Amino acid sequence: MNRFWSNIAREITPYVPGEQPRDKVRIKLNTNENPYPPSPGVIECLKEAANEDIRLYPDTESRAFCETVARYYGLSPRQVFPGNGSDEVLAFLFQAFFSPHNLVAFPDVTYSFYPVYANLYRIPYREIPLREDFTIDFSAYPQGLKGILFANPNAPTGIYIPPEEIECLLKSRPDTLIVVDEAYVDFGNESVVPLVNRYDNLLVVQTLSKSRSLAGMRIGLAMGHPQLIEALNRIKNSFNSYTMDRLAQAAAVRAYEDDGYYREINSKIIRERESFKKTLGEMGIPCTDSKSNFVFITLPGIKGPDALNLFREQGILVRNFAKIPRIADWLRITIGTKDDMVRVVEAIKKIVER
Ligand SMILES: Cc1ncc(COP(=O)(O)O)c(C=O)c1O
DSSP: OOTTOOHHHHHOOOOOOOOOOSSOOSEEOSSOOOSSOOOHHHHHHHHHHSSGGGGSOOOTTOHHHHHHHHHHHTOOGGGEEEESSHHHHHHHHHHHHOOTTSOEEEESSSOTHHHHHHHHTTOOEEEEOOOTTSOOOGGGSOTTOSEEEEESSOTTTOOOOOHHHHHHHHHHOTTSEEEEEOTTTTTTOOOSGGGGGTOTTEEEEEESSSTTSOTTTOOEEEEEOHHHHHHHHHHHTTTOSOOSOHHHHHHHHHHHHTHHHHHHHHHHHHHHHHHHHHHHHHHTOOBOOOOSSEEEEEOTTSOHHHHHHHHHHTTEEOEEOTTSGGGTTEEEEEOOOHHHHHHHHHHHHHHHHO
């Protein structure tokens, strides 16, 4: 801290992302990246896009990307907002829709960037406890909120809410903006995107970082009523006109065109997840019914940070949220390849038999 720091820089508690080790760890399962590479078409597209045109600014509206997404979901391009990773889209939406005079709410256990943005933009918020079984209880959310945000499937629990339940929420709270962060929806779940045609209080946020293997490129998006998208564009164009670069735009379009490839790799992940949950059940290790590309477990009698270290000693990086007391003894383990998961099961056996 020094005398030039603003009050915000002084007071904020920044988000702490999962570790990205510089040396190759044996098995990296701490940030929910896809264990499979992007489609060969995406790599080809990136090579082609790395040409002399890079001297020119990219399309500020990422039109080809918005048109591709619109076609994919049966929307109009005016219902799609492109971003440099969904974290950026989330930051913009906090500014576009919320202010220090409104109250927003999200679960006490969810993506831990939500409270960071709320604090950064001085937006008052309530963290509503999940039920004992980690499910979201919408009836516990007070009336009159400006916004409700949650991830579906939720992170780090992986628990999924079907569209019917979200539709009830949209209907019962027409003046509350419902933000559904679908970062992990492609791992075998139904998206609520079709509902954006019927509910102007719904904004769906997605990312290409997980199911489309592009975490290193930073591509995210939001879908909603054109007037919601317009507000996001007003914020974006007051911050940085060119959020998605030329390479990202080219890769993102191709990632939707190569949908068959992604369905295939993601079904491998889903199969691996289900088999891992079954093995955990047989071993008597509690885990949630995750519908995501990670599993949330607790090793009885072992403190979360200790468990994290015991995995690390065996060359496996996983994630623990020690600062959130309710889940301090839980671990989030990304689903890797079949081989990765064999190693994880071996590691768990060693840890519990200690
Ligand atoms: C629930 C959720 N939302 C959003 C993100 C951010 O994704 P990105 O900024 O890579 O698009 C993550 C990343 O882990 C996440 O878990």
